Amino acid sequence: MASLNVGNLGEYLREQRRAAQLSLRQLADAAGVSNPYLSQIERGLRKPSAEVLQQVAKALRISAETLYVRAGILDEREREELETRAVILADPSINERQKNVLLQIYDSFRRENGFVPETDETPEADKTPGVAESPGVAESPGVDDALKADAAKDDNPHS
Template sequence: MASLNVGNLGEYLREQRRTAQLSLRQLAEAAGVSNPYLSQIERGLRKPSAEVLQQVAKALRISAETLYVRAGILDEKERDELETRAVILADPSINERQKQVLLQIYDSFRKENAAEAAQAAEQQAHQSPQPTET
């Protein structure tokens, strides 16, 4: 059963494949999936696994997280967090200890901001609208 996101994913994959100037057969071979299966994904008839999406993304040289969002596996906020983490971990100018410290700081800021947002939402929910006088 195909979800709405699968069609969107298929159109996006087709566009990326054409931009990369790859035939369906070439992409299928590079991603290690069958040509008919990839065709069904592009037409929105199949929902691929995260593993297949990762293989296709690698073959297209695009972000797997972008495909996960398009397929409805990951939401936009999760993708942003994963991409930020990936950039930090891939930075060759800092050592492993520094990367871990930076990730801990990043996590603490995210938790702090989430807690503040939850508190603000709770306060707003408890404030009742003032009646107006006529």
């Protein structure tokens, strides 16, 4: 069987599996795929679906987006954007409204620099849970006031 053009996905998976000190069989069991199928992926003989890559990433405790890029499902810029968003959303030191404001600012800078999103709508997966949809930074009067108010709260711990 000829090797498919899936970048260095197989080699990368093998390295990650070995770093996690898992046998091929252990990883296959944890990811819910067959041992021969996982072996073929590692050898570059099979191109896995996004769903399989997500299962493998979860079993290895690594970023699924990284595997998507290596498999050619996602390009590098998209991965970087997703990772930036994930870091902002995962930060426990800021509240949900602050996360939403940061994402709005991030989107406005990306638009300003020519990285225009394909649609004006934020994909459901990118929305911050529990935060009402709000207008973009440019149309949002009060964003500066909200940021100043947050800064004032930080400066005055007794408020």
